[in-house]
Amino acid sequence: MSAQNRINCGVIIVAAGRGERAGSHPDGPKQYRRIAGRPVISHTLDAFVKWAPDAPIVVVIHADDRDLLAAALLQVNGSSGNIRVVTGGASRQQSVLAGLEAMAGADIEHVLIQDAVRPFADPALLDRVEAALAAGARAVLPAVAVADTLKRAGIDGDVAETVPRAGLFAAQTPQAFHFQTILDAHRQAAAGGQSDFTDDAAIAEWAGVPVRLVEGAVGNVKLTLQKDIIMADERLSAPLPDVRTGNGYDVHQLEPGDGVTLCGIFIPHDQRLKGHSDADVALHALTDALLATCGAGDIGDHFPPSDPQWKGAPSRIFLEHAAGIVRQNGGTIMNADVSLIAEAPKIGPHREAMRMKLSEILAISLDRCSVKATTNEKIGFIGRREGIAAIATATVVYGKRKP
Structure with missing residues (x-):
């Protein structure tokens, strides 16, 4: 959709994690590591600020990272006037709920929830997610069909079985939702002590909300390990x-x-x-x-x-x-x-x-x-x-x- 016809939505950027698997670094957690000379999170914010300049954005961070985020916001290529910062919880699920609660007072109908360490969400991907919401979906999950052969390991480390990959998809973000629907689902999960969800689509599934699959993007990778950050830097630092x-x-x-x-x-x-x-x-x-x-x-x-x-x-x-x-x-x-x-x-x-x-x-x-x-x-x-x-x-x- 064009910017003029953009649906009424907000954006939550989840950035409270510690990123232990990426190792320690003087720049801080992986969302603040530099790729192409700028923090990862500034690239992530770029994508959404450019795609929907007027959308309210809530960035959920760790309490220790306020100075790191303040420095990263100075390097966002676009207006950061709609960005609000809140402190997250001990888990991703708690952090997303904190972001949703902070967004509750905004005049929005939908929300996109994005991992801070996915800096390659392109406009075409965001448009596909938005189109599914506009068509009436209450929950939207961008995903890429699994291409590799999957094996399940036994307790002894040997292959126990080959898992059929037909119908299997790798989930990505941004995951998008009718705002009140996902807020209610998160509140219910927190009240019921349900805390083992790895993404927001899983919470929607648990709450009985149908989740619409849309085509993800192969390049929309999550930066998890140090090698991922190195590859992202090489990708953006074009020769x-x-x-x-x-x-x-x-x-x-x-x-x-x-x-x-x-x-x-x-x-x-x-x-x-x-x-x-x-x-x-x-x-x-x-x-x-x-x-x-x-x-x-x-x-x-x-x-x-x-x-x-x-x-x-x-x-x-x-x-x-x-x-x-x-x-x-x-x-x-x-x-x-x-x-x-x-x-x-x-x-x-x-x-x-x-x-x-x-x-x-x-x-x-x-x-x-x-x-x-x-x-x-x-x-x-x-x-x-x-x-x-x-x-x-x-x-x-x-x-x-x-x-």
Whole structure:
């Protein structure tokens, strides 16, 4: 249902447990352990605050946990103005009754009861529960059909029998009820000394209330053990692309000659670039930019100008080498951008050929290769046509990392 058509309901979050099976932790009980940087209970509250922003919410906690909850409420992604906090009892059943009694004065017809340590209740699941209530069910249980083969153990630890799984379901929360119906059932159970119920649907069954099954959600897991909390953290801490950007700068002196090589393209000109190799200032800058993305030094570390084997060498060798280092380190080249600063020759007529050459050398698509040019407005050594400079930027993705 849309938020405008939401049924009149309240929400109880049960958070008074000690969570012994998850072990001790400086953050406190498991509902306050951090997943994706925030307490578990703040994620749980997020789901309901976003789904029904105006619904009253009662959080039932242990008397020792008020400061822990106060800190968790500050990290709820939504309004917490409708949240009320009450102290629970020695058992889950007593805690839920405390929450129901606290909710008794609210103007609601239905109530959803949720374990604080189920942080993955998605809107589709909540909508299915709500739809069953709207259709007239007095008690609703989301559940997932049992998929595993079930065995019953004997007292000696051996298998006593295989239990048929047909018709068996694993119960989840939120369990939802006509409010007065479940309040009466809880009061009757407490008055009669009935205290062995493990969930609220069981109390409704005991009281003779039909419980409607609706499809649960496989991902709506309860965090019980330490490994569950670790897995929840991994699930919410989705890996992010490890995007790195490297910059390179190079300049070469001009001297009389017959042309310059820029981005691997020879351009006839009355000057040439002075250098040990072909002095392709653009490819030199781009080589440094790529090496920078994986901390692999600079072009001089790999191709010392004092080494005679590189005299007159085409600079594409240097760029191909840098690209190979990037890929050996797990990188994927996403973009290469070169800016040339020169008074002459004109770059515009050769721009597309330069882009195509970069695409060929780096083995990336043409749309990921950019070449731009500008003059230095006749200022400085570039303005006096004494040299050409290049600035290059490379973007590389190196696998994935956690934030």
